[in-house]
Amino acid sequence: xxxxxxxxxxxxxxxxxxxxxxxxxxxxxxxxxxxxxxxxxxxxxxxxxxxxxxxxxxxxxxxxxxxxxxxxxxxxxxxxxxxxxxxxxxxxxxxxxxxxxxxxxxxxxxxxxxxxxxxxxxxxxxxxxxxxxxxxxxxxxxxxxxxxxxxxxxxxxxxxxxxxxxxxxxxxxxxxxxxxxxxxxxxxxxxxxxxxxxxxxxxxxxxxxxxxxxxxxxxxxxxxxxxxxxxxxxxxxxxxxxxxxxxxxxxxxxxxxxxxxxxxxxxxxxxxxxxxxxxxxxxxxxxxxxxxxxxxxxxxxxxxxxxxxxxxxxxxxxxxxxxxxxxxxxxxxxxxxxxxxxxxxxxxxxxxxxxxxxxxxxxxxxxxxxxxxxxxxxxxxxxxxxxxxxxxxxxxxxxxxxxxxxxxxxxxxxxxxxxxxxxxxxxxxxxxxxxxxxxxxxxxxxxxxxxxxxxxxxxxxxxxxxxxxxxxxxxxxxxxxxxxxxxxxxxxxxxxxxxxxxxxxxxxxxxxxxxxxxxxxxxxxxxxxxxxxxxxxxxxxxxxxxxxxxxxxxxxxxxxxxxxxxxxxxxxxxxxxxxxxxxxxxxx
Amino acid sequence: xxxxxxxxxxxxxxxxxxxxxxxxxxxxxxxxxxxxxxxxxxxxxxxxxxxxxxxxxxxxxxxxxxxxxxxxxxxxxxxxxxxxxxxxxxxxxxxxxxxxxxxxxxxxxxxxxxxxxxxxxxxxxxxxxxxxxxxxxxxxxxxxxxxxxxxxxxxxxxxxxxx
Amino acid sequence: xxxxxxxxxxxxxxxxxxxxxxxxxxxxxxxxxxxxxxxxxxxxxxxxxxxxxxxxxxxxxxxxxxxxxxxxxxxxxxxxxxxxxxxxxxxxxxxxxxxxxxx
Numbered sequence: 001x002x003x004x005x006x007x008x009x010x011x012x013x014x015x016x017x018x019x020x021x022x023x024x025x026x027x028x029x030x031x032x033x034x035x036x037x038x039x040x041x042x043x044x045x046x047x048x049x050x051x052x053x054x055x056x057x058x059x060x061x062x063x064x065x066x067x068x069x070x071x072x073x074x075x076x077x078x079x080x081x082x083x084x085x086x087x088x089x090x091x092x093x094x095x096x097x098x099x100x101x102x103x104x105x106x107x108x109x110x111x112x113x114x115x116x117x118x119x120x121x122x123x124x125x126x127x128x129x130x131x132x133x134x135x136x137x138x139x140x141x142x143x144x145x146x147x148x149x150x151x152x153x154x155x156x157x158x159x160x161x162x163x164x165x166x167x168x169x170x171x172x173x174x175x176x177x178x179x180x181x182x183x184x185x186x187x188x189x190x191x192x193x194x195x196x197x198x199x200x201x202x203x204x205x206x207x208x209x210x211x212x213x214x215x216x217x218x219x220x221x222x223x224x225x226x227x228x229x230x231x232x233x234x235x236x237x238x239x240x241x242x243x244x245x246x247x248x249x250x251x252x253x254x255x256x257x258x259x260x261x262x263x264x265x266x267x268x269x270x271x272x273x274x275x276x277x278x279x280x281x282x283x284x285x286x287x288x289x290x291x292x293x294x295x296x297x298x299x300x301x302x303x304x305x306x307x308x309x310x311x312x313x314x315x316x317x318x319x320x321x322x323x324x325x326x327x328x329x330x331x332x333x334x335x336x337x338x339x340x341x342x343x344x345x346x347x348x349x350x351x352x353x354x355x356x357x358x359x360x361x362x363x364x365x366x367x368x369x370x371x372x373x374x375x376x377x378x379x380x381x382x383x384x385x386x387x388x389x390x391x392x393x394x395x396x397x398x399x400x401x402x403x404x405x406x407x408x409x410x411x412x413x414x415x416x417x418x419x420x421x422x423x424x425x426x427x428x429x430x431x432x433x434x435x436x437x438x439x440x441x442x443x444x445x446x447x448x449x450x451x452x453x454x455x456x457x458x459x460x461x462x463x464x465x466x467x468x469x470x471x472x473x474x475x476x477x478x479x480x481x482x483x484x485x486x487x488x489x490x491x492x493x494x495x496x497x498x499x500x501x502x503x504x505x506x507x508x509x510x511x512x513x514x515x516x517x518x519x520x521x522x523x524x525x526x527x528x529x530x531x532x533x534x535x536x537x538x539x540x541x542x543x544x545x546x547x548x549x550x551x552x553x554x555x556x557x558x559x560x561x562x563x564x565x566x567x568x569x570x571x572x573x574x575x576x577x578x579x580x581x582x583x584x585x586x587x588x
Numbered sequence: 589x590x591x592x593x594x595x596x597x598x599x600x601x602x603x604x605x606x607x608x609x610x611x612x613x614x615x616x617x618x619x620x621x622x623x624x625x626x627x628x629x630x631x632x633x634x635x636x637x638x639x640x641x642x643x644x645x646x647x648x649x650x651x652x653x654x655x656x657x658x659x660x661x662x663x664x665x666x667x668x669x670x671x672x673x674x675x676x677x678x679x680x681x682x683x684x685x686x687x688x689x690x691x692x693x694x695x696x697x698x699x700x701x702x703x704x705x706x707x708x709x710x711x712x713x714x715x716x717x718x719x720x721x722x723x724x725x726x727x728x729x730x731x732x733x734x735x736x737x738x739x740x741x742x743x744x745x746x747x748x749x750x751x
Numbered sequence: 752x753x754x755x756x757x758x759x760x761x762x763x764x765x766x767x768x769x770x771x772x773x774x775x776x777x778x779x780x781x782x783x784x785x786x787x788x789x790x791x792x793x794x795x796x797x798x799x800x801x802x803x804x805x806x807x808x809x810x811x812x813x814x815x816x817x818x819x820x821x822x823x824x825x826x827x828x829x830x831x832x833x834x835x836x837x838x839x840x841x842x843x844x845x846x847x848x849x850x851x852x853x854x
Binding site: 591592595598599602603605606611614615618621622625628629632633634636637640641644645648649652653655656657659660661663665666669670671673676677679680683684687688691692704705706707709710711714715718721722725726728729732733736737 | 771836847
């Protein structure tokens with residue numbers, strides 16, 4: 001049963017992608033309908049998988065000796081992310097019915113979205129590291145294709161190319177790790193590796209660990225790769241919600257969590273992961289505070305929250321990281337889709353021209369506020385519970401490893417999060433209208449997508465118990481002491497922890513700062529230098545631009561080798577033959 | 589002794605086939621190389637192949653070349669090669685030397701013993717798939733040539749390249 | 752050092768391969784390209800027959816060589832008819848002026 005569901009979760013979206021891509025007619029409603037049907041079916045299959053999680057191999061397709069078997073294991077961690085990808089994918093597709101109404105080339109759009117959903121499910125469900133790399137690259141390809149969907153807009157194309165190059169640079173780390181694993185273990189199987197990580201000698205294991213960290217950091221837009229995500233906001237907003245908030249960027253966190261039991265003993269690895277998460281969180285929070293583009297604020301907040309998750313993984317709180325992943329996927333998708341409704345109705349992304357839109361868009365305002373409160377970490381909403389668990393895990397780790405100051409920074413970031421969230425909500429929905437914008441409330445399809453997400457934001461924290469059951473079923477996590485607990489246990493833990501009180505205090509400070517902002521003008525002028533640096537993303541933008549420029553100019557130079565002349569092509573063949581012969585003769 | 593002469597002759601024919609500037613002469617040298625190769629194959633104990641090589645290589649292909657060269661017409665050959673000659677020499681020398689080291693190093697001995705099924709038996713029983721594929725190839729070749737050469741009339745009318 | 756017959760044939764194979772590749776590297780005329788290909792394949796075929804000879808499987812070697820000859824002849828046929836058409840369309844057989852891969 002589980003095997004069938006796995007194949008359905010991957011195969012249904014891919015079949016849908018083929019059908020929608022191959023459709024040549026003009027019936028727009030048919031395209032919308034087909035995409036919705038396939039994505040909803042995939043969502044159902046993903047949810048069904050949740051009930052069938054088991055840590056044994058569910059499906060194994062033999063692929064010859066070189067690649068090992070293409071095996072899929074529907075264990076707790078995998079089905080969690082697969083279900084998130086499929087369900088939020090279907091909601092994003094439903095949202096697109098309204099958002100992309102009347103757009104050209106819908107076939108291309110839906111085909112790539114469905115292709116992506118299937119690839120993401122495959123990425124988290126497979127236990128063959130090479131196959132995971134293939135799915136990784138497929139998601140990067142779909143991300144690029146969808147960011148540059150409006151390929152007549154040079155900013156969109158530049159954003160897509162940049163995202164592609166930066167995530168590919170990280171992908172090299174993953175490929176290197178896969179090849180290293182194969183050369184020592186003679187197979188790509190992740191489960192056998194996790195059961196016995198010592199099959200790799202110490203320094204090779206460290207290489208693989210840091211390679212995977214680089215790949216995860218690039219994919220999840222962590223320090224120092226964080227600048228591609230804000231530029232990816234040129235994509236249509238449902239794409240931003242799906243790919244760049246709820247699913248693809250979680251692939252990096254998934255990778256780190258999956259391999260944590262094997263890498264945690266590599267000296268310096270946990271601390272590096274924790275630091276990467278922390279630096280990212282604070283950098284992104286500061287940049288979100290000064291951004292004026294609505295989607296950029298949300299993008300920076302995504303990066304910052306991913307920093308929380310990475311920080312949690314580094315501190316050993318795998319459950320906390322995955323719980324926050326679940327909460328974040330739900331409320332961030334909600335926020336993005338809400339922002340999409342706003343942008344679709346007023347036609348601009350600039351927050352300085354918005355204001356007072358709450359009166360014109362009551363439903364969107366309500367759901368957006370719910371999502372924003374979850375992001376800020378106010379009690380009762382799912383963001384509060386998961387963020388507190390993350391901070392608590394960080395505090396425990398900090399106490400035993402002398403890194404309590406990292407915990408302090410993260411609490412400060414929680415306050416910053418509250419501040420920029422309130423700023424964003426205020427600038428868009430409250431106050432007096434600054435521009436002359438006419439908004440209308442969300443259409444039906446948008447509402448159908450937004451309301452379940454809002455409901456989820458209010459309730460997913462109740463799933464803590466079942467979530468721990470899922471994760472504890474993964475053999476590798478059992479080894480590091482992840483037990484099955486009930487929801488009440490976690491709630492009690494959060495409410496009783498010292499970290500909670502500190503954080504609530506800081507959040508309160510954040511709210512206070514916002515309301516007294518006019519009194520704090522002097523302070524904000526003093527910090528003006530920081531805000532200018534934040535506006536320029538602390539120089540990372542320049543570095544990433546340089547990387548992209550180097551890659552593209554190298555590609556242009558290498559075009560010279562494609563001469564089209566027979567003589568040079570034959571020379572190439574001969575040169576390759578000589579190299580092979582040298583290897584054979586010398587190697588004996 | 590006879591082997592050495594044949595080998596030498598074949599190599600000389602091949603070299604001259606490449607070196608000469610005139611296409612017809614090149615085709616004739618190629619025919620000579622084919623004939624000598626056929627003789628060599630016969631001496632190696634493969635008479636059927638020798639016959640096929642003689643008739644196809646030295647006969648059919650040469651006629652084809654003469655046809656094509658006559659239709660295409662000779663043109664003034666350009667002597668300057670695109671690639672610098674020393675580079676070509678270097679690559680060739682490296683490849684041939686390495687291959688020679690690999691092949692000539694171990695002692696290859698020539699022993700003819702035992703019996704095996706006849707040529708026809710092997711061809712039509714074991715290698716039947718090969719024969720089928722050869723038939724497919726011949727069909728493909730004929731169709732390709734027909735398609736290529738039938739273009740002639742259309743081209744001279746509208747002067748546009750369609751293939 | 753006595754060179755036996757097998758070594759001579761190997762030298763022939765190497766020589767034909769070398770000359771064939773050299774022709775492919777140097778020539779600028781399409782028809783000469785086909786000539787060079789023929790020489791190259793001739794070398795490969797002799798190698799096949801030699802291998803069959805050495806492993807007491809002459810007939811198997813011959814069967815494989817027949818396939819090679821047929822395939823090679825078809826290649827020559829199509830290559831030559833392509834050359835004829837190229838001559839008609841572009842007016843020249845020089846491969847340098849035939850390349851259209853531009854920046």
